[in-house]
């Protein structure tokens with residue numbers, strides 16, 4: 001079985017482009033051009049150069065010695081937290097801003113929840129001198145003031161999404177509506193492997209640099225390309241897609257997708273889509289999503305703003321239903337403890353999103369000789385407030 | 394024949410104003426949960442030719458603030474797909490104009506496509522407008538089911554739709570084509586200028602087999618007249634919802650009369 005996208009834009013039964021006709025010309029333009037553009041030598045050259053000199057890639061693959069000792073297995077951390085702007089999100093925004101320029105677009109829009117993708121988008125817009133409008137839920141604007149300030153400093157306009165529940169899914173709706181209203185000059189930089197085809201595939205390709213590097217780096221350290229496991233947190237699924245990408249069809253590598261259980265799967269306050277979701281359509285994609293029996297999309301909850309999306313990308317929906325991926329959900333409590341543990345054992349302050357992936361070692365056993373790569377998707381600076389409140393620091 | 398097709402061919406017999414079809418959109422369950430049938434009856438009584446019943450959705454991507462709010466309120470009032478079908482159970486005893494359900498695909502997917510279509514046929518629904526069900530998916534997976542229950546699927550065309558694609562949509566349609574007036578979500582009330590008029594003329598001159606009915610941004614007699622000068626009819630949504638919000642059901646007859654005058 002092939003776990004990547006097929007020529008119709010589906011991963012198994014998931015994906016496609018369930019979009020209103022108003023979006024068809026834009027999405028179709030992208031679909032017809034994205035592979036061609038990405039294949040151009042000049043594009044690759046510019047993309048690679050920016051990843052190297054601006055983002056700071058390759059990010060290290062770091063052997064976490066004390067963490068490994070504690071859990072009696074071999075743990076490597078892929079240090080996406082060391083990327084410029086503090087998370088993997090920028091790999092995608094660099095790729096998409098170059099795509100937007102090649103397509104002749106002059107106005108950039110994006111959605112953001114915690115503000116990480118908004119900051120990464122505002123950053124590349126500043127870099128390229130393009131107009132940037134970020135949609136952010138009114139509730140999130142209040143919760144994430146420092147990132148709102150960052151976006152403004154970088155020259156972006158932050159527009160509050162006041163519809164629905166006023167969080168990430170509504171910010172995404174507003175971005176899509178803006179694209180409907182501005183069909184000619186605007187490119188929408190989606191922040192994860194979600195949305196209509198070709199977005200999930202395009203974003204996964206831009207993020208795939210993560211597993212490309214893991215392969216080379218693991219060769220140097222362990223004399224093998226393939227770890228036994230790769231683990232990553234899943235909000236929409238972009239850092240996981242990047243970390244899994246070059247291992248998707250290699251069944252010797254276990255793929256562990258870590259979702260946010262919030263206050264517990266059965267608590268009514270959770271974001272564990274694989275456990276709680278059903279097949280449906282969200283933001284133009286057929287995938288798993290949390291919804292009522294009547295098909296109304298529900299509001300997820302997680303202590304980490306980057307993981308509280310009511311769906312997952314279609315690649316992950318397929319990894320889940322096919323059994324190719326192992327899905328684990330981690331409560332707020334376990335994630336916070338795992339985050340603090342990494343601080344104490346390795347001197348690295350992780351994002352709360354990434355802390356979810358670190359918590360798997362409390363949840364399941366690995367063999368002593370297993371090589372487990374955890375994608376450390378971001379750093380914890382943005383989460384200090386939450387850490388302070390949670391641990392009474 | 395289906396009621397939509399009947400109505401369209403009946404309109405063809407008339408020249409001028411009488412030949413123009415007026416369709417109204419409203420959100421089921423708004424302003425009150427149980428208003429649906431009474432609103433339908435009043436619309437028919439006041440001379441509306443066709444109605445789109447909005448099945449409310451939590452995340453209406455193609456809609457502006459007015460319909461977003463009416464949808465949210467309808468959901469808060471407790472509207473569900475099942476309740477809508479219950480409300481419509483006997484609607485054909487009192488309402489005879491064509492009825493279309495307009496909604497997003499996810500609630501229908503959850504209800505079950507075939508079950509949904511069957512129910513539509515039972516209560517007397519004539520067609521569906523599902524903005525996020527794309528042409529390709531429809532043709533591949535759903536056309537046969539819709540046909541089995543005599544439901545007409547209506548596709549949208551926008552100012553950005555290529556001629557090629559308009560022809561594909563025309564081929565796949567057997568009722569009318571929903572001509573979206575401008576590149577915008579619903580409820581844009583800027584009025585129409587020559588851009589719109591050129592676009593209406595351009596599509597009208599394509600000699601399509603399906604009549605064109607314009608929607609989005611029609612709010613009064615002037616915009617109705619502009620929208621229908623080259624086409625078969627027009628659909629009013631947000632402006633009608635605003636009337637309901639302001640005047641309740643008692644505002645219906647004045648509103649409809651105001652559109653038809655001039």
Ligand SMILES: Cc1ncc(COP(=O)(O)O)c(C=O)c1O
Pocket residue numbers: 087088089113114115116117191192193233234235236237238239240305306307351353354377378379
């Ligand atoms: C550090 C970090 N990790 C993970 C995520 C979740 O996104 P995704 O699942 O697309 O990687 C976010 C989203 O904001 C993030 O900021």
